[in-house]
Amino acid sequence: MARVIGDVILDLQNISLSFGGVKALTNISFDVREGEIRAIIGPNGAGKSSMLNVINGVYHPQQGRIVFRGQERRRMNPHEAAAQGIARTFQNIALFKGMTVLDNIMTGRNLMMRRNFLWNALYWGPTRREEIAHRRRVEEIIDFLEIQNIRKTPVGRLPYGLQKRVELARALAAEPSLLLLDEPMAGMNVEEKQDMCRFILDVNEQLGTTIVLIEHDMGVVMDISDRVVVLDYGRKIGDGPPDEVRNDPVVIEAYLGGAAH
């Protein structure tokens, strides 16, 4: 399927965020187009994760406008962001450790489940039909990410690389239009990184999901992303296609440094 990059789906304008006296983000603007893979890079403490937290409503910026799918929003909590189709994964895995892989992924579909607890207590009838219908979709995601053999395993017992994959599965289960990935490849070996890259590209190409990702592995970022935003000390210092960013002297100075020489 050919990739189609569409119009701007998310527009961030002049975002500033501070905690007390500490400025995490200063006057940052960038946009994300429908269907693209957008990377955010920058040194440690540059404000990358804060940026994602602003997008899905965990943090509320003191200044700036966020326009998602043509609608401006002021204050929004993560729950509302999820309802609008924004899903994410976390830098430190945030799975539900006591639950099985299957249950973890099923929680990703909670917004689409309509039955209330009284129906659920009865189980037979509407709830059963609903559970089975969603199970079917979840199994498709399990197939897609090739984790069939661990579906009944509690996630706490899985190795790190697989946990990252389950977290991606849970985010995908919500069928998001915008997927935020916070360092999806951190701490992985080369093989696991290759797998994860392939999954991210597959998600983008086959499901048409728009992806915003934070990643430290420059090889990966330059290979898979369409456009890159560079942050440093909470300010935007670069924005553009990978090749352009790679050759930007300011970016080289601040971040790429030795690697570019």
Next chain:
Amino acid sequence: MIYREAGQFKASYEEDQQIFPIKQDRIVMAALVVAAFFVAPFVASEYWLQAVLTPVLVFALAALGLNILTGYAGQLSLGTGAFMAVGAYATYNFLLRLDGLPFLAGLVLGGLSAAAVGVVFGLPSLRIKGFYLAMATLAAQFFIVWALTKFPWFSNYSSSGIISAQRIEILGFAFDTPARKYLLTLAIVSLLALAAKNLARTNTGRSWMAVRDMDVAAEVIGIPLMKTKLLAFAVSSFYCGIAGGLYAYTYLGTVEPDGFGLDLSFKILFMIIIGGMGSVLGAFLGAAFILLLPVGLNVLMHTSVGVLVPATLASNLELIVFGVLIVFFLIVEPHGLTRLWQIGKEKLRLWPFPH
């Protein structure tokens, strides 16, 4: 060898999502239900029905209620006794003041009253967690026992707040013997246990566990924290309220507010710790363990060493052995009897072969 699922293929998601996916489990469970309903009432003595089996069921229901809140939704509570008291006193008052109200309706109204009180005392959970929340629910514990003693209206102006359960009659059929009361308790507890299991395996239970395991992530994937936590408090307190009603009506017959004190709350908390957090089976195992162990020890003391040691020493020995056993169990298996049972099942799959 015997306990193996070899040859049992699941051809649909329906089959894979049933409560007992393995055939042997279904057979054992069916046998247990048949034994509990059709054998126990005729075989067991009145003492066993009234003083052992009925309280085990009542406490299992209360433990189930606490397990929904603490085990599944991760909200620590020390107010179980108070919610049971609300259930018992509300049932009493509904039956007393509404003429001709059927017993089961009174019991359910009592449970709903407990649920309402539970939601009110669950409000702090939106702000605080863990031990601090336990402190907030402790307030419920003291406040409700105080209120039931302080305002004589609740106990229909009887001395020191004691209430005596009215006769239980359902559709003209009187539940007046221990065997009948046991059967009534068993039926109610079985239905509610099934409902709890259904909640646990569907979206409601998954939302509770998600909030327990990582609340930030739960919110990010769209689970509303406030609604989920308060629902856990409501359902949990409803179970405790029904348990309280049964405690008064089918078990003791006469209760006073002090009977629902902190001791009771702790007893039920021990049950879910020993039985297993976040498990329906755990509530039953824990209740059976805590209630049957003293009985077993008592029998043991009086048949073997009773001749040698005086009665007072024997009863203290009982307490000591009881305490030691609890500590021992917690060290050997901190995840409770349910986990031991699971390990046993995994071993049984292979037995008698080593691999």
